[in-house]
Amino acid sequence: MGKSLISRVTGIIIIISFMLIVLTVASVYSEDTTGTTTEEDYEQILDESLDEISTIFLIKDQKGLYERIDQNRCIEKLGLWITPLVTQDIDISQMHIQIDDGEKVKFLSYYGESFGLDENDIFNNDIWGSLNGSVFSFISIVDLDDSLKNNNMFNDYSDNAYLLIKLPTDMTLEKYEKMTIRLFPSVGNIKNIEISAPFSTRSIVTL
Numbered sequence: 001m002g003k004s005l006i007s008r009v010t011g012i013i014i015i016i017s018f019m020l021i022v023l024t025v026a027s028v029y030s031e032d033t034t035g036t037t038t039e040e041d042y043e044q045i046l047d048e049s050l051d052e053i054s055t056i057f058l059i060k061d062q063k064g065l066y067e068r069i070d071q072n073r074c075i076e077k078l079g080l081w082i083t084p085l086v087t088q089d090i091d092i093s094q095m096h097i098q099i100d101d102g103e104k105v106k107f108l109s110y111y112g113e114s115f116g117l118d119e120n121d122i123f124n125n126d127i128w129g130s131l132n133g134s135v136f137s138f139i140s141i142v143d144l145d146d147s148l149k150n151n152n153m154f155n156d157y158s159d160n161a162y163l164l165i166k167l168p169t170d171m172t173l174e175k176y177e178k179m180t181i182r183l184f185p186s187v188g189n190i191k192n193i194e195i196s197a198p199f200s201t202r203s204i205v206t207l
Helices: 004-033 038-054 125-128 147-151
Strands: 057-069 072-084 097-101 105-110 135-140 160-168 178-184 191-196 204-206
Touching: 004 072, 125 135, 125 160, 147 178
Parallel strands: 105 135
Antiparallel strands: 057 072, 057 204, 072 160, 097 105, 097 178, 135 160, 178 191
């Protein structure tokens, strides 16, 4: 099956998913008589569902690393497992990221280089020394033709990578603090990601 056909099939599946979500939410809303769920609740559910299926990226996992910084235990390093939903050329050199902690809003640009996996773990990689709170990069997990590493390009729905973000020093996350991350890709809609730093005695946590 050719890539163009796979992409069209994927698009059809997304459209069908959208229709099913709309019908389900409408059906549940019309049948609800308890008065415990408001119209605003259903609108939020619908908005979140639409956001998930209308963006070009899927976030499979969200990790953070607790470290001791200036006597505070906080998260500075983020690793988001990301994959495209369709087979399409996505130039990550043109992508920007917005981080918003409710007090400050900053934009990050692409570092200019992505890296492959090595013997180190995600949070113990030499690349972190090049990330200064204003740029982001990737570590590829699955990239059959090395398009991400060699050409700064996602070009197949099988591509998987960790998006690495080192937060600015004035935007690190302590326990229970929240942040909104918005991906602005070269194609497709904006991807909104909500993260929250949990209480944990472990160093690596799921956000």
